[in-house]
Amino acid sequence: MKPRFATYGIIEHPDLGDDIFDDVVVTYFPTPNSATGEDVVEISLHGGAYLQQTLLEVLSRQDNVRLATPGEFTLRAFLNGKMDLSSAEAVAEAIHAQDAVAHRQSQRHLHGNLRSYVSQLKQDLLKIVSFIEAELDFSDQEIDMVSPKQHLVQIESLATRAQNLLDTYFYGQRLVEGFRVPLIGAPNTGKSSIFNVLQGYNRAIVTDVAGTTRDTIEALISIAGHTVVLVDTAGVRESKNKIEVLGVDRTRQELERADIVLSVQSTDIPPEDFNTGNDVPVIRILNKSDLGQPGEKMQPDIGATISCVTGEGFDGLRQKLAETILGMRRKTSEGLIITSQRQAETLRRFVGACKGAVAAINNAAGPEYVASDLRNGLTILGEITGEATPDDILGEIFGSFCIGK
Ligand SMILES: Nc1nc2c(ncn2[C@@H]2O[C@H](COP(=O)(O)OP(=O)(O)O)[C@@H](O)[C@H]2O)c(=O)[nH]1
Ligand SMILES: [Mg+2]
Structure with a gap:
């Protein structure tokens, strides 16, 4: 077959005869x-689960043929150096x-922006380590070298750059899992009604009997391009009813x-x-605006005044929610956001290694201690791009893929 050319063909099935x-x-x-760096043949057939499954x-x-395990294609691409x-x-x-x-x-991550950020950190760190280790090598000779103290500012700035990336994790995690937004308030204030209006159809049970909602119900809605898990x-009122207490x-x-x-x-x-x-x-909502002015003992700082009956004020509520979410947005000046717990933990350890080196310098520990902390930092950074990642971690990462990716 001619490489990278689409070729038409037919597939025969042993059970189908002619x-x-x-x-x-x-x-x-x-x-x-x-994609994986190996010989690959792609078969495009007509859609439909039956055709795919049967093929x-x-x-x-056939001998020597088996289904790919979850993430195996991407794992092979990684092992063959096709992607970090x-x-x-x-x-x-x-x-x-x-x-x-x-x-x-x-x-953005797929196209390597995260890798370049981390590589830059690594290069800068490598420079510092080489300086300090050079001094160790030549310390018995009459050569004027820089003392580790000279590197203090640079090491601190490396820690800050890593910390800036790490600080995006809170937002990044919510990008993947959604922002969790519960409706809280006294019975009969209209929480379930608001839930239904925001969600666009009637799912929660709405009644005028206090305590109708005994469990939590979730719905995914989209606000300013972000996923919100509305609950x-x-x-929170005290109750003597058992089921209601559980709620x-x-x-x-x-x-x-x-x-x-x-x-x-x-x-x-x-x-x-x-x-x-x-x-x-906290966004304070005043519901049932159709009933007229609020009674006494209302909280100030109302973020949105709405009515589930007339629909008044819901645009404002959505807007308020959007502003609040956008206010929680964090990214580095390069526009990077990390979303993986593994990356966050690795960065945390890297910041720790930098701080260890800074403490060693401040305590006038020998340059070998400083160098050892920084070497450790280099290894940790390698784990993010995969140069030094233990097999069990690889298994965990690729195991989270679906089959065939
Ligand atoms: N007039 C009026 N009644 C409402 C409004 N929102 C909810 N209700 C009524 O208030 C009662 C309690 O509503 P529900 O959503 O079950 O409140 P929850 O207990 O907080 O979940 C129901 O009878 C609703 O029809 C509103 O905006 N205006
Ligand atoms: Mg309710």
């Missing part, structure tokens, strides 16, 4: 110019991306996990007190 199984287009990519099943009956580890992880990010912003980010809760417990757990809280009061029911984690933004 009948044709499917018309296909086959493309041959000889090594090394293929895979027939092919698997941060790009390989970006393939998984692209597969799992639920919205526009997460997808754009995975594309309808039972509220209230769930509400407390939701408050602990919340990224943004929608605190609901209505013109006829005052707000309830609740505690959130540190620095969690």
Whole structure:
């Protein structure tokens, strides 16, 4: 077959006799110019699960043929030097991306922007290490070398650059998993009704019997290109009913996990007190504006006044939510955001190694101690791009892919 040319063919099935199984287009990519770097043949057949499954099943009956394990194609591409580890992880990010912003980010990683950021850190660190080690090598000779102290500022700036990237992880994680936004408030303030309007169709049960929502219900909605996990809760009021108490417990757990809280009061029911984690933004909603002016004991600083009956104020509420989410956005000046826990942990260890070196210098420890911390930092950076990544970590990364990627 002519390399990289689409060739028409037919597939016969052993069980079908003279009948044709499917018309296909086959493309041959000889090594090394293929996705994995190996010889690759791609068969395009007509869509549909039956055709695909049957063909895979027939092919698997041949000797030396088996299905790929999850992530195996990307693993092979990585092992054959076709992509670095941060790009390989970006393939998984692209597969799992639920919205526009997460997808754009995975594309940046896929095309190596993260790798260049880390490579630059590595090069700068290598320069410093070589200087310090050169001094160690020549310390018994009469050569004037720079003392590690001279490198203090540079090492600190490396730590800051790594920290800046690490600081994007909180936002990056939410890009992938969505922002968790519970509706909290007294029974009958309209939490379930708001949940339904925001979601666009009636899913939660709405009644005027207090305590109807006994469990938490989630819905994914999109706000300014970000995924939001909207959570309808039972509220935080004390209750004697067993099932309702369980729901209230769930509400407390939701408050602990919340990224943004929608605190609901209505013109006829005052707000309830609740505690959130540190620095969690709270948007105060006043519902049932159609019933007229609010009664007494209402909280100030209302972020959105709405009515689930007339639909008034929901654009403003969505806008407020969008502003709050965009206010939580973090990226490096290069526009990078990390989304992988592995990368975050590795960067954290790298910052630790830099700080170790800084402490060694400040305590006037010998240059060999400083050099050892910095060498350690070099190895850690290598783990991000995959030059020094242990096999079990590789297994974990590629195991998270779906089959056939
Ligand atoms: N007039 C009016 N009634 C509302 C509004 N939103 C909800 N309700 C009513 O308030 C009651 C309680 O609503 P629900 O969503 O179940 O409140 P929850 O207990 O906080 O989940 C129901 O009878 C709703 O129809 C609103 O904007 N205006
Ligand atoms: Mg409810």
